[in-house]
Amino acid sequence: xDKRKLPPALRLENVGYRRDAGAAPVLSGVxxxxxxxxxxxxxxxxxxxxxxxxxxxxxxxxxxxxxxxAAGTRIGPASLSEIRRRIGIVFANPxxxxxxxxxxxxxxxxxxxxxxxxxxxxxxxLRYAELLEIAxxxxxxxxYLSGGQKQRAAIAAVLALEPDIVLFDEAGSMLDESAKxxxxxxxxxxxxxxxYTMISVxxxxxxxxxxxxxxxxxxxxxxxxxxxxxxxxxxxxxEACRLQAPYVLQVCRALRRQGVDVDDYLTEKELIDALWPxxxxxxxVAGKERIFGVL
Numbered sequence: 001x002d003k004r005k006l007p008p009a010l011r012l013e014n015v016g017y018r019r020d021a022g023a024a025p026v027l028s029g030v031x032x033x034x035x036x037x038x039x040x041x042x043x044x045x046x047x048x049x050x051x052x053x054x055x056x057x058x059x060x061x062x063x064x065x066x067x068x069x070a071a072g073t074r075i076g077p078a079s080l081s082e083i084r085r086r087i088g089i090v091f092a093n094p095x096x097x098x099x100x101x102x103x104x105x106x107x108x109x110x111x112x113x114x115x116x117x118x119x120x121x122x123x124x125x126l127r128y129a130e131l132l133e134i135a136x137x138x139x140x141x142x143x144y145l146s147g148g149q150k151q152r153a154a155i156a157a158v159l160a161l162e163p164d165i166v167l168f169d170e171a172g173s174m175l176d177e178s179a180k181x182x183x184x185x186x187x188x189x190x191x192x193x194x195x196y197t198m199i200s201v202x203x204x205x206x207x208x209x210x211x212x213x214x215x216x217x218x219x220x221x222x223x224x225x226x227x228x229x230x231x232x233x234x235x236x237x238x239e240a241c242r243l244q245a246p247y248v249l250q251v252c253r254a255l256r257r258q259g260v261d262v263d264d265y266l267t268e269k270e271l272i273d274a275l276w277p278x279x280x281x282x283x284x285v286a287g288k289e290r291i292f293g294v295l
Contacts, residue, residue: 009071009165009197010034010057016065017052026052027220030066034213036164039191039198041208041228044217045242050201053217054169057199059083071164085114088158089167092174094150095142097157103129103145104138107157114161124160132156132186148179155186166190168200172207184210205232205246209266216241233264 015030027049034040044050055061057068059080068075071086091097100106104125111121129135132152142150151171158166168187172180184207190196191212200207208214214228218240224231231237238245245253246266255262265271 008033008069009036009038010199011069012057012066013068014066015053015056015063015068017049017056017061018064025064025220027056028065029221030217032215032222032225034197034199036197037194038213039187039200039211040213040215041211042199042201042215042217043203043208043241043243044223045240048217048241049220050217051169054089054167054199054201057165058087058089058167060089085161086163087165087167088161088163089169090151090155090158090171092170094147094154097154098142098150101141102139103134103142103153103156106142106153107138107160110157110161124162128156128160131159146179147175148182151175151179151183152186159190163196165197165199168198168202170201170203172202172204180204203243205244208232208243209246216243229266232266 011033013031015027016025017027018025030049030053042050042053052061056063057070057075059075062077063075070083073079073082073086075083098106099109107125107128108121111124116124125138126135129138132155134149134152134156137145137149137153142153145153155171172183175183184204187198187200187207188210191198198211200211202208208228209232211228214224214226214231215222216224216231216237223240224234224237232243232246232249235245237243244250248266248268248271249264252262252264252271260275262271262274265274
């Protein structure tokens with residue numbers, strides 16, 4: 001299904017936020033619409049308003065100006081209970097989300113607060129533990145899990161509530177590289193499964209590239225909104241938002257500095273396929289070693 005034709009899951013109209021009356025705005029004039037089922041990655045330099053924007057969408061902060069509509073409901077004091085049923089948020093530090101003595105207790109906690117029947121709680125607990133591959137960790141205390149396991153448990157607890165929109169607030173920022181790759185694989189899996197609209201705040205160019213759409217913030221406003229593969233090739237935007245270019249793109253530009261005629265590519269396969277016919281590499285294995293050793 002063409003996601004662009006789906007009804008909007010999220011709509012922001014001229015949203016602004018100030019911490020105090022008379023203070024400089026953290027966000028100003030932010031407007032965009034997210035269709036149901038789309039994965040949008042939001043990036044920008046520190047202080048650009050990324051995490052504040054996510055908290056406004058989650059109803060954790062009140063907008064100073066404009067309006068936000070999520071899953072057909074306008075966010076405001078009267079609708080917060082409904083909004084929090086529709087939206088789940090995964091924070092950077094999973095330790096801040098744990099409340100139970102075991103992973104199972106933690107997943108069940110939110111379900112019990114919604115007064116679900118015991119059999120429904122058990123069904124969801126097992127379903128999402130299996131989906132996140134943590135069924136063997138259900139009896140473990142969250143404190144004794146690895147960083148990646150903790151984040152899986154935190155995501156399972158959010159998904160078990162079956163929200164329409166899932167927010168990831170720099171969910172990979174405290175993980176090592178291996179756990180980050182695991183998290184990115186989970187996010188891709190959720191996108192492919194359908195049924196979720198995802199908004200992720202990130203500094204990671206690989207996560208940006210995996211999303212359907214990227215929104216770049218600068219000075220509290222939307223600096224760019226479009227396909228990640230296009231935005232990430234703009235050196236001006238990367239500099240404005242303090243983002244590092246994807247590694248393969250860095251390799252392409254390093255190769256050009258070495259006199260190799262190659263365009264900008266974003267994946268290893270695209271780059272190797274482009275260089276192979278020209279004889280710039282000797283074999284797939286040796287070529288990869290040469291190409292990815294230029295930086």
